[in-house]
Amino acid sequence: MPKTQVIPVDVRRDRLGPVDELRQLRATAPVTPAETVPGLAHRPTWLVTGHAEVREVLGDSGRFRTRPPADSEADSRQLMQPGNLLHFDPPEHGRLRKMFTPEFTVKRMRRLEPRIQAIVDDFLDLMEQAGPPADLMRQFAQPVAGMIICDLLGVPLDDYAILARYGNMLRDGSRPRKERMAAGAGLMNYFAAHETRLRAAPDEELLGMLVREQGDSLSHEELAGFAIALLNAGLDNTSAMIGLGTLALLEHPDQLGLLRERPELVGNAVEELLRYISVIPTASPRTAVVDVRLAGELIRQGDRVRCSLMSANRDAATCPEPDRLDITREPAPHVAFGHGIHHCLGAPLARLEMRLVYQALFCRFPTLKLAVPAEDVRFRIAPSKVVFSLEALPVVW
Amino acid sequence: MVTGPMAREDRVRIRADRERCAASGLCVLLVPGVFEQSDEDGRVTLRTGEAAGDQVARVRAAASRCPTGAISLSER
Numbered sequence: 001m002p003k004t005q006v007i008p009v010d011v012r013r014d015r016l017g018p019v020d021e022l023r024q025l026r027a028t029a030p031v032t033p034a035e036t037v038p039g040l041a042h043r044p045t046w047l048v049t050g051h052a053e054v055r056e057v058l059g060d061s062g063r064f065r066t067r068p069p070a071d072s073e074a075d076s077r078q079l080m081q082p083g084n085l086l087h088f089d090p091p092e093h094g095r096l097r098k099m100f101t102p103e104f105t106v107k108r109m110r111r112l113e114p115r116i117q118a119i120v121d122d123f124l125d126l127m128e129q130a131g132p133p134a135d136l137m138r139q140f141a142q143p144v145a146g147m148i149i150c151d152l153l154g155v156p157l158d159d160y161a162i163l164a165r166y167g168n169m170l171r172d173g174s175r176p177r178k179e180r181m182a183a184g185a186g187l188m189n190y191f192a193a194h195e196t197r198l199r200a201a202p203d204e205e206l207l208g209m210l211v212r213e214q215g216d217s218l219s220h221e222e223l224a225g226f227a228i229a230l231l232n233a234g235l236d237n238t239s240a241m242i243g244l245g246t247l248a249l250l251e252h253p254d255q256l257g258l259l260r261e262r263p264e265l266v267g268n269a270v271e272e273l274l275r276y277i278s279v280i281p282t283a284s285p286r287t288a289v290v291d292v293r294l295a296g297e298l299i300r301q302g303d304r305v306r307c308s309l310m311s312a313n314r315d316a317a318t319c320p321e322p323d324r325l326d327i328t329r330e331p332a333p334h335v336a337f338g339h340g341i342h343h344c345l346g347a348p349l350a351r352l353e354m355r356l357v358y359q360a361l362f363c364r365f366p367t368l369k370l371a372v373p374a375e376d377v378r379f380r381i382a383p384s385k386v387v388f389s390l391e392a393l394p395v396v397w
Numbered sequence: 398m399v400t401g402p403m404a405r406e407d408r409v410r411i412r413a414d415r416e417r418c419a420a421s422g423l424c425v426l427l428v429p430g431v432f433e434q435s436d437e438d439g440r441v442t443l444r445t446g447e448a449a450g451d452q453v454a455r456v457r458a459a460a461s462r463c464p465t466g467a468i469s470l471s472e473r
Contacts, residue, residue, distance in 0.1 A: 059466065101420035101439030267426075331427075333462045341419050343464035348422040 008035050010047055010282045010308040013381055013388060016248055017276075017323060018310050025049050026311050031295040034306055043069065045285075045304040046297070051315035051335075053295050054307040057286060058339040064286035064305060065089045066342060083225025086284050086342060093341060099214050100226065100345060103206050109348045112152065113356070119147045119157075120356055124364045132396040133371040140361070141242035141393070142235070148353060149234030153227055154205020155194055163190065167235050170228075174382065187231070191224035206230075233346055237279055240389035241350065242357050245273040247377065247393060249358070250370055252325050259327060260362060269327035270354040275318070275334035276325050278310035279388050283338055309335050365397040408449045409470045411456060413441045417467040424459040424468060431456055432468075441467060 012019045025032055030050030048054050057064050067089050068079035080087040085096055102108075123144050127134050134140070146160035155163070169175060169183035194207065202212040207227060210218060249256040249269075259269050286305045291298060299305060312335050314322045319332035337344035344350070362368065370377065371394035378391035411431065420439035424432035431452065433442045448456040460468040 059464070097419070098438060102435075102437060103439075104420065104422070105434040105436065105439045106422040106425045107434060107436070330458070333458075337421070337464075339464045341465055343419050343421045345420075348426075351426070 006035065007381060008047075008282075008306075010034075010049070010306060010311065011381065011388075013281075013379060015379070016244065016251075018308075018314055022049060022308065022311050023314070026308075026315060029295075031297045031299070043302065043304050044300070045306060046299055048294070048305060048307045049311035049315075050295065051312040051317040054283075054309065054312035054335055055339050056294065057305055057307050058283060058335065058342070061090055061093075061341045063289050063292055065289055066093075066284055066286055069287045069302070069304065081225050081229075082219060083222035083227075084229045085226075085345065086229070090341070096222070096226075097341070097345070099210065099218060102213075103209060104345050104348055106348045109352050112349070113352060115151055116148055116353060116356055117360070119151065120144055120360050124360060128364065133394055134396075136246060136393040136395050137239065137243045137390055138392065141239040141246075144357065145238035145242060145353070146235055148238070148349075149231055152206050152234070152349065153230065154203055154207050159190075163187070163231055164235055166190070167228075167232050171232060171236060171386070184228075187228050188221075188224050191227045192220060194227075195220060195223055230346065233344075234349075236387045236389065238350060238353055240279045240387050241274070241277065241354060243390045243393045244277045244279060244388070245270075245354060245358060246361065246368075246395075247370075247390065248273055248277060248325060249362070250368065250395075251374065255325055255327050256362065259358070260366070263359065265327050266355050266359050267351075268329070268331055269358065270351055271331035271334065272325060272327045272329060273354070273358075274336040275313045275332050277388070278313045278334075278336050280336070280338075280386065281308065281310045281388055283307040283309055283335075284342075309338070365395075368395055368397045370394065371396040407453065408447060409453055409456060409472060410447045411443060411445070411460075412469045412471070413443050414467045414469070415440045415442075417465045419465045419467075421464050423462055423464070427459040427462070428452060428455045432459065 009019065009021050026049035030053050031046055031048050034045045034047035048057055067087050068076055070076035070079055085093060088096060123140050127139050143160065146164050147157045150157050150160045166183045166186045170180055170187065195211065198208050198211045202208040207223065210223060259265055288299045288301055288303045288305060290301050312318065316322055318334060319329060337347045380389040380391050418440040420434065422434055424441060425434050431444055431448055433444050434440065435442050457470065460470050
């Protein structure tokens with residue numbers, strides 16, 4: 001008999017927004033005992049839903065660790081993926097992050113802008129040539145996000161399809177463990193081969209620069225692990241934001257109209273969509289290092305803490321009328337990219353991609369609209385998928 | 398003459414703790430005239446040690462949004 005999986009309250013959605021139950025929790029108990037995370041049933045878990053409390057937990061890497069918890073040091077080491085920043089705490093985290101940050105400066109991202117624009121325009125051309133209707137996820141969001149991350153990493157753009165297939169298998173928690181391990185191994189092999197080429201002749205792209213500048217201080221496993229983490233974030237989170245952001249604007253024609261009239265609002269619109277949609281509903285779980293009192297509750301050493309980014313982003317402490325999409329508001333202090341030392345490394349890239357994509361898409365197809373009734377849009381919500389997304393986004397123009 | 402809270406709002410001194418900085422680039426996006434990122438390590442550098450007038454509100458927003466609290470302000 002298949003196991004029935006209960007979708008936790010912080011992962012469930014009412015279309016683009018949180019479910020009322022999550023709002024009620026925030027109002028009455030911003031720190032509350034949570035449904036336990038599968039596999040870690042023996043550890044008490046807390047759900048944090050208030051904006052201030054979420055920032056407090058995520059901002060305090062001294063008292064809340066992010067590395068995978070386990071019963072022993074050896075087990076924990078086993079679970080840690082080399083090169084995956086989210087599996088490391090200070091001081092090891094700092095060592096890795098320091099190597100990667102120069103590759104993600106705002107300035108560096110701006111240099112990528114013409115290349116990203118070219119990829120976006122290519123896929124808009126293809127969509128236009130194929131004619132309506134189109135599935136915006138399959139024909140635009142996914143290949144655009146995939147090719148941009150390949151371009152950034154410096155691997156052939158056409159490899160995006162094979163990398164995406166591995167990546168999707170690896171991330172899909174509903175697949176058998178063996179399949180996921182095989183997908184992971186496939187990716188490790190792919191990047192190991194790429195690294196061998198780079199060690200012989202480093203190029204000017206992200207992985208090439210890391211090999212050139214970090215040399216042996218970055219291990220093979222770390223380089224491949226970092227590439228895989230980037231690939232996963234670049235593929236899934238970005239395509240989700242492209243699709244869901246487009247849907248949110250189509251469902252708020254007044255806001256879309258404003259964006260058309262005032263293209264300079266696109267930067268604000270990106271921030272507002274990041275906040276409003278919160279594609280990553282909940283931050284990677286933290287583990288309390290010591291007993292911590294938070295919002296009147298006692299979180300004990302070793303307890304797990306899940307921070308609801310969606311809830312924090314819809315807290316009135318974040319902005320007035322938080323459940324309203326308003327692209328004209330002063331960018332709100334949202335936590336869609338997390339908070340603290342693990343704040344999304346790729347945020348400058350994500351922001352740039354969103355800006356170019358929304359601008360180009362609505363400019364190319366001024367009459368873009370849903371091809372199905374709004375209630376037939378299929379969202380992707382499953383406990384096995386970390387990122388909220390769309391199964392498909394059928395559009396016409 | 399400007400007195401009271403207005404005068405305090407008018408001008409702030411800015412400090413950036415490069416050790417804490419996580420290189421999110423948020424401050425650079427919010428107030429490019431004041432904050433910069435080093436090409437070396439991606440961390441924050443200051444173009445100026447103080448902000449005045451219209452910039453003060455934006456610098457405050459950057460400080461409050463900084464993911465690692467690396468930006469601190471003091472009134473002049």
